[in-house]
Amino acid sequence: MVFDLDYLPPDILHRELQIADLAACLRPVLRDVAPGHVLCIGPPSTGKTTVVRYVLEKLEEHGVATAYLRCPVLRTSYNVFAKIFEMLSGKVPPQKGVPLFKLLDEIAELLEDEVLVVALDDINFLPDSVLNEVLMALVKSAEFKVGVIAIATSKGFVARLDAYLGSIVHFHEIVFPLYTRKEVEEILRWRVEHGFYPGVMTKEAFEAIVDLVVRNGDIRYGLYLLRRAGLIAERRGSRRIEIEDVERAREGEEVVALAKSIAALNSDEREALKIIYSLDEENITTGDIYAIMRAEVGLYYERFYEIIGKLERLRFIDLVFGRRGRGRTRYVVRRYEPKIILEAIRNYG
Ligand SMILES: Nc1ncnc2c1ncn2[C@@H]1O[C@H](COP(=O)(O)OP(=O)(O)OP(=O)(O)O)[C@@H](O)[C@H]1O
Ligand SMILES: [Mg+2]
Known part of the structure; x- marks a missing residue:
């Protein structure tokens, strides 16, 4: 269905430059030559995953070995290479407990000297040790030729690379700007x-x-x-x-x-929020609310002010000073449509 988030649109609009750049970087693969490594970088929802999956599909059509990995679900280096093994062979990876180098040997055997293109999507989610171990095994592999496509929303992961790895691995950056x-x-x-x-x-x-x-x-x-x-x-x-x-x-x-945010409130705080969002008037003062709360819940003034302060900190309301009659008064300004807050409270209880 075209509204699903993992739907791959056949027409990727406004990413012609990024697609062309990525294709150019990977072109050597078609001659069985290892390509350079690429980093696709940009804010969330700017089409990084979509573009990379699209280009990988095209490579597959040309018979190139590819593996697309979602890093957030991969917690160990073994998981990463087991997944690559699975994608290449279509078989369940060998039993856990096989040393990593054995698994790498098996992958090398499957590849038979072909180049492997590995996409590491959301690479910044890999824990430090996994990140370093995986990249080291991929870029320094003596056994197989690899092109890595790293995908991330920031360059934070580059700073987490060991000094040695950081000095040998170079990523060609492809930037994905926000859409206009x-x-x-x-x-x-x-x-x-x-x-x-x-x-x-x-x-x-x-x-x-x-x-x-x-x-x-x-x-x-x-x-x-x-x-x-x-x-x-x-x-x-x-x-x-x-x-x-x-x-x-x-x-x-x-x-x-x-x-x-509503779950973070206790029952008095929720009651105060309900009162604030149930009142019809426009100019509600803290005094008005205190009067109602005192009558209904029997609260001390100090406790009441704590509650109001918390509602402000949680961005449910704003407090503004104004004048009414002779003294200075604090007005409570609602930040949401009343029916939204009231429904959220109803859902909670
Ligand atoms: N240029 C585009 N043309 C058509 N659909 C797009 C385009 N860019 C993004 N989308 C759609 O928007 C959604 C988000 O895109 P995508 O998953 O590729 O973003 P992302 O850059 O990988 O984001 P994140 O960093 O959060 O993973 C997807 O459902 C995708 O189909
Ligand atoms: Mg993505």
């Missing part, structure tokens, strides 16, 4: 055209999603909103996705995100 508004729009429009019937997505709803993505910087969020808004429209029996559906899709997401 126009690019976001075109990438999401492709999904709309392939995922919904014509006319289902209204212009207003689509623009609202693009706005949200541009503000939040994440295409994945856009794919989530497209899918959610589609479901919400369907559920209310509408054949068109309207701006309200986008609003509701987005609320759902905020409610989920808020659950964590």
